[in-house]
Structure formats: C-alpha cells, structure tokens
Amino acid sequence: MSRILVLILTMSTIALASETVKDGSTDIVQRTVNFLLFAGLVWYLIAEPVKSYFQARSDAIADELKKVQDKLNESVELKKEATLKVEEAEKFAQELMATTDVEAKILNEKIMAQCDADLEVIEKQHKSLMEFEQRKMVSDVVEEILEDVLAQSSKKFDKKAMANVILKKVA
Numbered sequence: 001m002s003r004i005l006v007l008i009l010t011m012s013t014i015a016l017a018s019e020t021v022k023d024g025s026t027d028i029v030q031r032t033v034n035f036l037l038f039a040g041l042v043w044y045l046i047a048e049p050v051k052s053y054f055q056a057r058s059d060a061i062a063d064e065l066k067k068v069q070d071k072l073n074e075s076v077e078l079k080k081e082a083t084l085k086v087e088e089a090e091k092f093a094q095e096l097m098a099t100t101d102v103e104a105k106i107l108n109e110k111i112m113a114q115c116d117a118d119l120e121v122i123e124k125q126h127k128s129l130m131e132f133e134q135r136k137m138v139s140d141v142v143e144e145i146l147e148d149v150l151a152q153s154s155k156k157f158d159k160k161a162m163a164n165v166i167l168k169k170v171a
C-alpha cells in the first residue's frame with residue numbers, strides 16, 4: 001500500500017512540476033506541493049533508519065549508564081565491607097593489646113617469682129656451703145691437734161696438756 005502511495009506521489013510530482021507559467025502568475029502552489037512530496041518521500045525513506053539509529057544509540061547509552069551504576073553500587077558495597085573489616089581489625093587490635101598487657105603482667109609475675117625462688121635457693125646453697133666450710137675447718141683443726149698430740153705422745157701427755165693444746169689452736 002505504501003509503495004503505491006509513493007508511486008502516486010512521485011507521478012504527481014512529475015505532473016505538477018511543469019514549466020508552464022502564465023504571465024503574472026506564480027507557481028508557488030506547485031512548488032509547495034513538490035516540496036511536501038519530496039519531504040514526505042525523504043521522510044518515508046529515511047525515518048525508519050534514523051529512528052532505529054537513535055533508538056540503538058539511546059539503548060547503548062542506557063546500557064553504559066546501567067553498567068556505571070552497577071559498578072558504583074558494587075564499589076559502595078566493597079567500601080562498606082572494607083569499613084567493616086577495618087572496624088573488626090581495630091577491635092581485634094584492641095583486644096590483642098589488652099591480652100598482651102595481661103600476659104605481660106602474668107609473665108612478669110612468673111619471672112619475679114622464679115627470681116625469688118632462685119635467690120632463696122642461692123641463699124640456702126650459700127648457707128650450706130658456709131656450714132660445710134666451717135665443718136671442714138673444724139675437721140682440719142681437730143686433725144692438726146691430733147697430729148700434734150700424736151707427735152707429743154712420746155712425752156707424757158695428760159688432760160691438762162691436751163686442754164692447753166686445744167685452747168691454743170682454737171684461740
């Protein structure tokens with residue numbers, strides 16, 4: 001149907017485009033009809049591709065806008081997740097600091113208790129060493145006295161002489 005219409009309009013354009021101009025008359029009506037026919041023909045031939053081009057262009061722009069919006073929403077979500085992770089890390093760091101302080105105090109107390117125990121052991125060892133040295137010294141004195149007594153055994157040895165020897169060595 002549209003092809004028939006186009007054919008009729010084309011034929012009428014040729015018919016109305018004659019050059020017969022009477023004296024004093026103008027061909028404004030024919031020219032207007034020719035222009036309208038030409039504009040209609042151009043509209044008929046070009047309208048659909050132009051509409052489809054602009055529709056495709058609008059769709060492409062809308063798709064790009066949707067992609068950008070999706071990326072924006074995704075980055076907002078990622079930012080929220082990162083913020084939550086940072087908050088969790090800060091809480092963990094605070095808990096870790098508190099735990100570290102408590103553990104440091106406990107470790108310090110253990111070390112101090114161990115030092116106190118070591119000091120007590122050293123003092124006991126020192127006392128036992130002193131007692132051992134005193135016994136050794138007494139033993140050496142007794143041995144020396146006995147040697148002196150045995151050396152004088154050829155002489156007459158009585159209780160008074162023995163007491164004098166012991167008193168001399170002890171003094």
